[in-house]
Amino acid sequence: MDNAYDGLTDAGEEKHWAFGTGFTAALAGVDRAIPDADRDSLTAYCLMLGDDALIYSQRLAEWCSRAPELEEDVALANIALDLLGQARLLLSRAAEIEGVGRDEDALAYLRDEREFRNVRLAEIDCGPGPGGDFGTTIARLLIFSTWRLAVFQRLVTSADPVLAAVAAKGIKELAYHRDHAAQWVLRLAGGTEYSRERIVAGLDRVWAFTEELFATHRVEAALPGIAVDPASARAEFDQVIDTVLNAAGLDRPQVKQVAALAGQAGRDGVHTAAMGFLLAELQHIARSMPGARW
Amino acid sequence: MSARQVAEQVLDPELPVLTLADLGVLRQVDEVGGRVTVTITPTYSGCPAMDEMRADLIARLAAAGYADVEVRTVLHPAWTTDWISEDGLRKLADHGIAPPQRIGPRAVGPVPLNLEPPSRRVQCPRCGSARTTELSRFGSTACKALRRCEDCREPFEQIKEL
Numbered sequence: 001m002d003n004a005y006d007g008l009t010d011a012g013e014e015k016h017w018a019f020g021t022g023f024t025a026a027l028a029g030v031d032r033a034i035p036d037a038d039r040d041s042l043t044a045y046c047l048m049l050g051d052d053a054l055i056y057s058q059r060l061a062e063w064c065s066r067a068p069e070l071e072e073d074v075a076l077a078n079i080a081l082d083l084l085g086q087a088r089l090l091l092s093r094a095a096e097i098e099g100v101g102r103d104e105d106a107l108a109y110l111r112d113e114r115e116f117r118n119v120r121l122a123e124i125d126c127g128p129g130p131g132g133d134f135g136t137t138i139a140r141l142l143i144f145s146t147w148r149l150a151v152f153q154r155l156v157t158s159a160d161p162v163l164a165a166v167a168a169k170g171i172k173e174l175a176y177h178r179d180h181a182a183q184w185v186l187r188l189a190g191g192t193e194y195s196r197e198r199i200v201a202g203l204d205r206v207w208a209f210t211e212e213l214f215a216t217h218r219v220e221a222a223l224p225g226i227a228v229d230p231a232s233a234r235a236e237f238d239q240v241i242d243t244v245l246n247a248a249g250l251d252r253p254q255v256k257q258v259a260a261l262a263g264q265a266g267r268d269g270v271h272t273a274a275m276g277f278l279l280a281e282l283q284h285i286a287r288s289m290p291g292a293r294w
Numbered sequence: 295m296s297a298r299q300v301a302e303q304v305l306d307p308e309l310p311v312l313t314l315a316d317l318g319v320l321r322q323v324d325e326v327g328g329r330v331t332v333t334i335t336p337t338y339s340g341c342p343a344m345d346e347m348r349a350d351l352i353a354r355l356a357a358a359g360y361a362d363v364e365v366r367t368v369l370h371p372a373w374t375t376d377w378i379s380e381d382g383l384r385k386l387a388d389h390g391i392a393p394p395q396r397i398g399p400r401a402v403g404p405v406p407l408n409l410e411p412p413s414r415r416v417q418c419p420r421c422g423s424a425r426t427t428e429l430s431r432f433g434s435t436a437c438k439a440l441r442r443c444e445d446c447r448e449p450f451e452q453i454k455e456l
Contacts, residue, residue, distance in 0.1 A: 027367070071430035071440070078432040085340025089369070149405060165369035169339050171405060172372065172456050179408045180431055186409060240407055247409050 027092045027162065034097060035159045041222040042160070043098040044117060047107070048219065048267055049163075050090030051118035054108060055275075056144060057083040058282050059122065063137065066128035075180060079141070082173040086166060093162045109286035113276055114269035120258065121209040123266070125274040126202075135188060135198035140206045142181035146240050147213045149174040150233035159225045182244045189248035200250060207253035212260070213237075217267045297330040298323040300358040307346040308435045311389040314347060318377025321368060329362045330355055335373050337456070338436040375437075375456050390419045392426075392441065392452035418443035419450055426450075 035042070060080035067073045091104040102110075121144060126136040152174060155167035188199035214234045220227040245252055264270040285292075301323045302315040314320040314334065322333040332351050336344050348365040355363045375394035378386075383393040395414065411431070415424045423445035430440040431454075438451045 031368075031370075071432070074430060074434075075432040078436055081340040081342070081436060082338055083340070085336075085338060089339060153404065161370070165372070166339070169336075169369055169372040172374075173339060175405045176431075176454075176456075182407060182409055183411065236404055240404075243407055244409070 027089060027096065031161045031165075032093075032096060033161055035161075035226055037159075037223055037226055039097055039099070041219050042226065043094050044219045045223055045227050046090050046094035046097060046163070048117040048217070049166075050087050050094055050107075051116050052122050052144075052148065053083040053090065054087035055116065055118040055278065056122040057081075057087060058278060059126070060141075063128050068134055076137075079177050079180070082170075082177070086170050086173075089162070089166045093160075093166075105286075109283050113271055113279055116269060116271065116275070116279070117267050118271075119209070119212050120266040120272050120275075121206060121213065123275045123278055124206070124209065124272055125277070126205075133198065133202060135195070135202035136205050137202070138181055138184045138188065139199060139202035141177065142185055142241070142244065143206050143210060143213075145174050145177040145181060146237055147210075147230075147233065149178055150236040150240075151228050151230055153236075154228040154232060158227070163226065178240070185244055185250075186248050189250055199248075203250070204253045204255050208255050208258045211257040212265050212267075215265070215267075219267070295358060297325045297332075297355060297358075297360050300355050300360070301330075301332050301351055304347070304350050304354050307343045307350065308437075309386075309391075311385050311391075312378075312382050314351075316379045316382030316385065318373060318379065318382075319347065325360075328360075329364070330360045331364050331366060333366045333368055335368050337373050341436060373456070375453060378453070386453060387419050390450055391438070392416050392419050392450060394453045394455045397455045416441055416452055418446060418448070420448050421446040 057080040060076045060083070064073050064077040064080075067076055087108075088104055091107045095102050095104055095107055121140065124140075125132065126140055127133050149171060152167040152170050156164050156171070158164045158167065185199055185203075188195045190196075214230045214237070216229050216231050220229055242252065258272075261270045301320060302313055304314050304320075306312045306314055306317050306319065309317065317337070319334050319337060320332070321335050322331075324331045324333075332355075334344070334347055334351070344367065351365050352363050374397070376396055376398070378394065386393040411428050416426050417424055418426050421443060423443050425444040426441050427444060428439060429442050429449060432438075433440045433451050437453055437456065439454045440449060441452050442449045
């Protein structure tokens, strides 16, 4: 095969689904022993980690061609690609454990809002559309990747071999994302008065979603040895964020946290108003033309 | 040729100056009773070239007479740029791509935060100057960053250490 396009178009005479990956199963050949655990909880946990990556990847990809500079278009799209790769592995794992015949594409395209288990930080709209803001986008990248990196560092010893392997691989990617965000925070904070105002406002906005990141969910509590209790990652998160803020000469945001709804938040499928719009864009072709092929 | 020799010659779709063996992505080739099992590992979680590699391996092995081929993916242990062969590093430099430095095993404990771009010297693969600067931490593929030489003024790609 001489080029990548042939690979997409001439896989025999077989036609591809017009949306979705159309690629071989993400976990082909991976050691997939399923640990002894409650299947529903384990499926839900894989969805939690996978949905965080999928939904945030969608948000980051929105910036491609809209970032303040070309290099940043490439950077945010690359970060989105890493997260999409993590999402594919995790949603494939969720589908496999669920065992009802759904695959990664069905989970991404054909679930309703209430079935998505991502934290709300991943879905909020920081642009590039109306009301969007690059400072907020960088602030979210710092918070998200610092948190996910701290969780993944604890996930490498999971009794689920797939989760452990995804985490070990993801750590290196997330570390690079975190460094990228941290370096931007320093640049914006140390730039002009205006750029500093923007990063301060951005941190304030996303900080309101941080408590949710560390709240132990019953699904995590039901999977000792497999799931990471996010509360255990809090100290490392705080230490890293404080290091960045100190270097940038910024104070830790003091803002009211966005409340849960009757005790439920993103992990329970209770999302912000932005989520429906995001899913409409992510899913509409797949849903408008079910089974379409090309 | 053995199945291993055939598989070792398959080129990486995104870095076609390297074979999959040079890149360290080809982990294992087993031949049992006419059935070939090839094991590969992704460089990055979202590496879009995995399906290309799989297709290329199957096509090349088929052309060499191996009809029954299975390509397996392993995620663990995670790929590192340290798995690029010495030959691979040399080929990269010969083709104007700055090769990664050897990084060794990751230290135990939390991953350290880097508040500044790495200060290490990256040599310009064209003129050899050590006066080069980072233009972009992300490049045309997940594994590359973009730099420029301050002496010959040429931009060049660098494989980032992972």
